[in-house]
């Protein structure tokens with residue numbers, strides 16, 4: 001009979017869990033002892049067992065393995081003698097620290113944003129995470145868990161917890177003018193997952209794989225669509241927003257959806273004009289296609305009454321996507337789609353095969369935060385702070401001699417663009433200078449899909465630093481800009 005020669009052992013009954021790969025076979029006592037020694041040695045060498053990890057007692061390990069206690073004791077003694085383990089009376093056998101690191105710590109993946117924060121952080125797309133309402137979140141989690149039925153800890157509904165969908169329907173209608181009922185809402189792990197699910201669902205139901213996306217836009221989002229099997233067609237953006245008037249022209253004939261940021265275009269910051277809104281809806285109705293509304297920073301409008309969601313004008317043609325990444329924190333991985341009725345089932349199916357459903361505990365906590373209006377209060381207080389930062393940024397940049405920099409896209413959102421003078425240093429050179437000051441900003445150039453030339457500029461995410469770090473961070477930005485005037 002064929003058997004695997006690896007026996008995974010979980011020490012779940014011994015207070016400490018320990019997994020060892022032990023080859024089956026050696027029957028002689030020495031063979032078994034050597035097998036234990038080798039398995040522990042390998043685990044220590046590969047740093048899978050960290051220094052100071054407490055091992056099960058020799059009696060417990062022997063009982064679990066069905067071996068004589070003496071066999072395990074002998075293995076432990078040998079490993080103590082070799083310096084892999086250390087035995088202290090009273091505290092049992094622990095893994096000893098090896099003199100030199102066995103394996104260098106794996107590098108943090110840097111593909112989608114290194115976890116090391118730059119000293120001065122003005123990267124766009126990030127809220128001030130130092131203002132995350134930790135206490136309120138803890139209270140909401142505690143309340144939500146205290147009231148949750150035990151069934152809430154089982155697998156949940158793919159579309160999301162009913163508590164959260166009901167809270168979102170009320171909030172989105174009230175704060176963003178979205179026409180939403182709980183049965184049209186699907187909770188996701190953020191905007192990015194919503195975009196991927198839609199791409200798959202549209203291709204699956206209509207066969208259309210082409211998606212029109214604003215140019216400039218976030219290259220990462222284009223890649224998300226491509227990874228989900230979609231093809232990206234660039235749709236240019238001007239001062240009135242995306243050129244939705246072009247959707248009726250031949251290159252876009254194959255397109256199943258257009259993705260727009262109507263409230264505050266990313267990255268140029270313009271608002272989609274009423275005319276372009278009407279054109280987009282008319283196109284979707286005429287072709288049975290979809291408009292996807294990314295409302296990522298719709299809550300942060302400073303100068304006028306908030307621009308209502310496009311979805312409200314055509315709920316059967318527009319998919320609305322929102323996220324908690326900007327209002328609370330990206331780490332929560334919570335977003336939501338409000339769907340036309342015919343798209344609920346295909347999107348739920350895509351979600352089911354992606355990850356079954358999003359984390360229930362976070363969903364319940366967010367539902368509590370929204371229904372107690374703590375969410376509203378947090379958003380309002382952040383809006384006020386971000387608005388002050390934006391005002392300061394404009395004042396300081398406008399105060400630079402010569403009026404050579406133009407601040408744009410400032411009516412809303414968490415970032416501004418700073419146009420660079422054509423006869424000054426290039427974007428790349430400005431990024432280099434920023435970096436040499438420990439400052440991280442983004443360049444507009446990285447956001448275009450169509451070949452240039454394009455106007456040069458920086459994207460300044462003024463929401464990223466903590467409240468206390470912001471003034472100094474702004475000073476550093478001004479220093480870098482000033483250097484371009486010399």
Ligand SMILES: Cc1ncc(COP(=O)(O)O)c(C=O)c1O
Nearest residue numbers: 125190191192266296323325335
């Ligand atoms: C234009 C835009 N939309 C949406 C998001 C939010 O994405 P997610 O909810 O996946 O964090 C971002 C984040 O940077 C963004 O820049």
